[in-house]
Amino acid sequence: METLQQILSIDFLLRNSLYTSVLVGFACPLVGVFLVMRRLVFMGVALPQISSTGVAIALSLPLWLGFKLTEHGSHSAHALAFVGSITFSLTAILVLAFMERRGRGQPEGRLGSAYVVAAALSILVLSKNPYGEIGWLDMLKGEVITISNFDLVLTAATLTLVLAALGLFHKELLLVSFDREMAIILRKNVVFWDSLLYLLIGLTVSMAVLSVGPLIAFGFLLIPALAAHQYARNMRQFTLLASLIGGATAFLGFWIAYRWDLPVGPTDVVLLGVLYAIGWLTAKLLQGD
Amino acid sequence: MTELLITLDNLSIGYNGQPVLTGLSLSITRASFTAILGANGSGKSTLLKTLLGLLPPVAGRIDIASAGVPLTFGYVPQSNQFDPVYLLTAFEVALMGAYGRIRVGHLIPPAERAFTRECLRAVGAEDFSHKRFAELSGGQQQRVLIARALTTRPDVLVLDEPTAGVDREATTAVLEFITEICKEKKITVLLVTHDFSAVRHHAEKVIWLHEGKVYQGAVDELLTTERMAEIFEIGMG
Numbered sequence: 001m002e003t004l005q006q007i008l009s010i011d012f013l014l015r016n017s018l019y020t021s022v023l024v025g026f027a028c029p030l031v032g033v034f035l036v037m038r039r040l041v042f043m044g045v046a047l048p049q050i051s052s053t054g055v056a057i058a059l060s061l062p063l064w065l066g067f068k069l070t071e072h073g074s075h076s077a078h079a080l081a082f083v084g085s086i087t088f089s090l091t092a093i094l095v096l097a098f099m100e101r102r103g104r105g106q107p108e109g110r111l112g113s114a115y116v117v118a119a120a121l122s123i124l125v126l127s128k129n130p131y132g133e134i135g136w137l138d139m140l141k142g143e144v145i146t147i148s149n150f151d152l153v154l155t156a157a158t159l160t161l162v163l164a165a166l167g168l169f170h171k172e173l174l175l176v177s178f179d180r181e182m183a184i185i186l187r188k189n190v191v192f193w194d195s196l197l198y199l200l201i202g203l204t205v206s207m208a209v210l211s212v213g214p215l216i217a218f219g220f221l222l223i224p225a226l227a228a229h230q231y232a233r234n235m236r237q238f239t240l241l242a243s244l245i246g247g248a249t250a251f252l253g254f255w256i257a258y259r260w261d262l263p264v265g266p267t268d269v270v271l272l273g274v275l276y277a278i279g280w281l282t283a284k285l286l287q288g289d
Numbered sequence: 290m291t292e293l294l295i296t297l298d299n300l301s302i303g304y305n306g307q308p309v310l311t312g313l314s315l316s317i318t319r320a321s322f323t324a325i326l327g328a329n330g331s332g333k334s335t336l337l338k339t340l341l342g343l344l345p346p347v348a349g350r351i352d353i354a355s356a357g358v359p360l361t362f363g364y365v366p367q368s369n370q371f372d373p374v375y376l377l378t379a380f381e382v383a384l385m386g387a388y389g390r391i392r393v394g395h396l397i398p399p400a401e402r403a404f405t406r407e408c409l410r411a412v413g414a415e416d417f418s419h420k421r422f423a424e425l426s427g428g429q430q431q432r433v434l435i436a437r438a439l440t441t442r443p444d445v446l447v448l449d450e451p452t453a454g455v456d457r458e459a460t461t462a463v464l465e466f467i468t469e470i471c472k473e474k475k476i477t478v479l480l481v482t483h484d485f486s487a488v489r490h491h492a493e494k495v496i497w498l499h500e501g502k503v504y505q506g507a508v509d510e511l512l513t514t515e516r517m518a519e520i521f522e523i524g525m526g
Contacts, residue, residue, distance in 0.1 A: 037374055168394045175388050178375050185341050185362050186389035186441070229376070233421065238376045 003259040016147040018254050020155050021216070021264060024208045025250025027159040028220035029228070029242035030166055031204045034197060036225040038177055042111040043096060044221040047205045048214035049118040051089040055210060056122040058084020060129045078151065078210075085206035093198045151211060158207040162200050173197050174235065212265065219269035220246050227276040230283040249275060292319040294360060294445065294477055295340065300349035302332065302339045308347045309335045315496060315505055319444075320475040322468065324488040324508075327498035333481045336498070337449055340479070361389070363438030363476075365431070365448040373423035379433045380418040383409050386440030401440075408436040412466060428459040435467065445477040460484070464491045485512065 007018055035044040058080045092114065100107050166173070176183045176193040183190050208217035224246040225238075232238035253268035295317040303309040310332040317323055327333045338344040340353065341362055353360050363386065386408075387401040409418045414432040417425060422433060431451050438446055451463060464480075468491050471478050482488060488495060488508060495511045497504040499520055504511060511517075 037372075039372070039374065171385075171388055171391070171397070172393060175385055178377065178382075179366075179371070179385065181341070181343055181366065182364060182385060182437075184343055185364050186386075188388075229374070232376050234378050235376050235381065 004255060007255060007258055014258070016149065016152045017264065018251075020147050020152055020211045021250040021254050021268065022247055023155055023159055024212050024216060024246075025220055025224075025268075026243050026247035027163060028204060028208055028217065029224035029246040030163065030239060031201050032221040032225035032246075033228075033239050033242050034173065034177060035201065035221060036229060040097075040100075041222055041226075042108055042115075043093065045218050046096070046111045046115040046118070047089055047092060047201070048209050048217035048221070049115050049122070050092040051085045051202075051205050051209040051217075052214040053118040053122040053125070054084035054086070054088025054206075055081045056084075056125040056129070057088075060125050063129060078154075081210055082154075082206065085210050086202060089202040089206045089209075090199065093202050094195075097194070097198055147211065155207055155211045158203055162204050162207075165196070165200055169193070169196065215265045216268050219265075219272050220250070223269070223272040223276050224249070227272075227279045230279055245272075245275065293317070294319050294353070296350075296352040298350040298352075300339070300351055301347040302335050302344065303347045304335070304344065306347055310498065310501065310503065311348075313349070313503055315503070317445075317477060317479070317494075319477055320472070321494060322471065322478040322480070322492045323494040323496060324492035325479060325481045325496045325498070326483070326485070326488060328483075331498040331500070333498055334449065336496075337447060337479070337481055341447060360444040361441055363441040363443030363446045365434045365438045365446070365451050367450055369427070371422070371430075375423070377422050378419055379414060379422050379425060379429075380405065380409065382422045382433055383414070383418070383436040383440055386437040389441060405436070405440050408439040409433070411439065411470065412436045413462075428456070428463075431459075431463060435463065439470070443476055445479060446471060447479045447481075449481045450483070451480070460487060461490075467491075488512065 006012060007014075009015075012018065032044060035041060059077065061080070061084075096107075096110065096114070099110060172183075172188060172193050173196070175186070176188060176190050176197070180190055183193070205217060205221070208220065224242040227245055228238055228241035232241050249272050250268060253271045254264055256262065256271065257264040257267040293316050297313050297315050300313040301308040301311040302313065313336070325333050325336060335344065339346055339351070341364060342353075384397065384402065384405045387397070387405060391397055391401065406415065406418070409415050412432040412435050414429065414436055417429055418433075422430065425433065435448075435451070438448075446467065448467070451467075464487055467478060467480075470476070478492075480488075480492060489512060492508050495504075495506060495508055497511060497520065504520055
């Protein structure tokens with residue numbers, strides 16, 4: 001209880017990390033719900049990794065061009081990382097979604113290859129980058145420690161924007177996902193709504209990767225949505241339950257990690273996995289299987 | 290005078306510029322009930338998708354309008370094409386038909402919800418409207434999809450084998466209901482089916498696609514034993 005009081009205190013040293021984790025925990029599942037419904041679960045795994053490769057390349061770019069970033073974690077470095085992250089996420093999601101829609105080849109193979117190549121590339125790039133050695137490799141491993149006020153505000157603003165767009169355009173995004181033909185017949189611009197959804201997914205993934213790393217990002221994108229799907233009876237319950245599971249696990253994971261001095265990212269993801277397994281077993285027992 | 294709603298003039302239809310059927314010329318009038326018959330692969334679905342604007346015509350002209358105003362289509366697809374991963378209730382599925390009238394970013398007006406309930410009641414789906422769509426039987430899902438098509442307030446109701454996988458009794462009930470409501474509301478019906486018996490009982494006109502040829506006419510002219518034997522003989526060459 002003492003630990004809980006500490007982390008709830010407004011002058012808690014790592015409060016920005018806690019707030020960011022919880023924000024990501026609440027927001028990522030809202031996008032994850034669409035990934036699960038559109039059967040794009042593998043994309044939810046590959047995208048954060050591709051996004052982090054974008055971060056690694058963007059941070060290495062000044063070095064390759066002969067410039068020097070004066071301070072790790074500066075606004076310019078963060079802006080650069082954000083541009084790298086969003087560029088890679090959006091390009092990847094648009095290319096992968098386009099190839100998926102054409103229906104040729106093996107989508108799982110493409111996504112698996114993209115994931116593994118992106119993971120290897122980001123480690124290679126950062127291993128030759130002094131800034132990467134200092135802090136970004138930790139971030140890619142899910143060590144949520146140094147989050148500035150600027151990072152927190154940027155994360156909150158981006159996720160609020162995503163949340164507002166998902167709420168405002170929920171019926172269009174749902175219709176285009178559930179029944180594309182019906183959407184065309186009702187004269188909805190399906191290319192526009194698909195692109196908007198991909199943009200929102202890309203933004204969320206980029207922001208989450210940048211704030212908390214790819215491990216937590218894909219953990220929170222998929223596991224809460226998959227866990228909620230077992231119990232929800234309708235779309236509203238599905239969305240709210242997924243978001244609640246994400247937010248609550250982020251808080252609980254942070255508490256456990258702080259209490260036992262564990263890295264936050266892996267703690268969160270393992271906790272999500274345990275909750276998912278318990279939920280699955282309970283659901284099976286309730287169904288009498 | 291009977292109002293022409295859909296006119297096809299020397300139309301070629303197909304996929305990726307490759308025609309499946311050529312030289313289609315026909316017209317469909319308001320409040321008529323037309324059945325599109327044909328074996329699997331005869332081009333029925335391609336014709337339907339072209340009419341609905343889901344596929345561009347390969348060549349020729351297609352006019353779909355009433356006094357210059359684009360028509361509203363209510364489409365009833367085959368119910369087994371939906372992914373059960375979507376946790377939508379029957380009511381939420383039926384409500385989607387109203388999305389075409391609701392402005393982007395606006396909440397769904399209570400009047401549209403009430404109209405959706407009315408449509409569900411009309412098709413006898415009110416009792417299971419709160420249930421998950423994916424958990425309904427094939428016949429129940431068809432009723433919900435018909436309700437969804439009606440919530441679009443359609444000029445033309447397009448049904449793609451709506452009675453596939455549904456027992457005879459339910460088929461008769463569904464088609465009788467459609468015939469009745471469409472007469473009452475002056476809705477044009479286009480029904481794609483394999484079911485000759487259903488066509489004889491409910492449709493007025495038939496478009497029959499057989500081995501690349503298109504036969505059309507009134508049901509009692511085209512579906513006679515002599516005429517059908519003639520078509521099959523021509524087809525078999």
